[in-house]
Amino acid sequence: MNGLTIKEIAERLGISPDAAKKRLQKLGIKAKAYAGPTALYDNSALEAIRKVRGKGRPKNPVKK
Numbered sequence: 001m002n003g004l005t006i007k008e009i010a011e012r013l014g015i016s017p018d019a020a021k022k023r024l025q026k027l028g029i030k031a032k033a034y035a036g037p038t039a040l041y042d043n044s045a046l047e048a049i050r051k052v053r054g055k056g057r058p059k060n061p062v063k064k
Contacts, residue, residue: 003033003040012046023049 004012010020024041027048031039 003042004046005038005040009041009046009049013050020049023052026052 006017006020006024009024010017013020024045029041029045029048032042033040
C-alpha cells in the first residue's frame, strides 16, 4: 500500500509522532487506509502539516 505512517511523517518533518498526530487532527486529515493497526496517510498530508505552526509561544522580536 502507498501512504505514510505517522512515524514516517514525523521523521521527515523532524518532529515527534505526537506532534504530527496533533497537526493532522488540527487540520481534520483522516487516514486513507489502515494496514492492520497502523494508519496510512496520503502523501499530500505531509505537505499540508508542514505549513501548520506548532503549539507554543512565539519568539520575541529582536530589538535593535
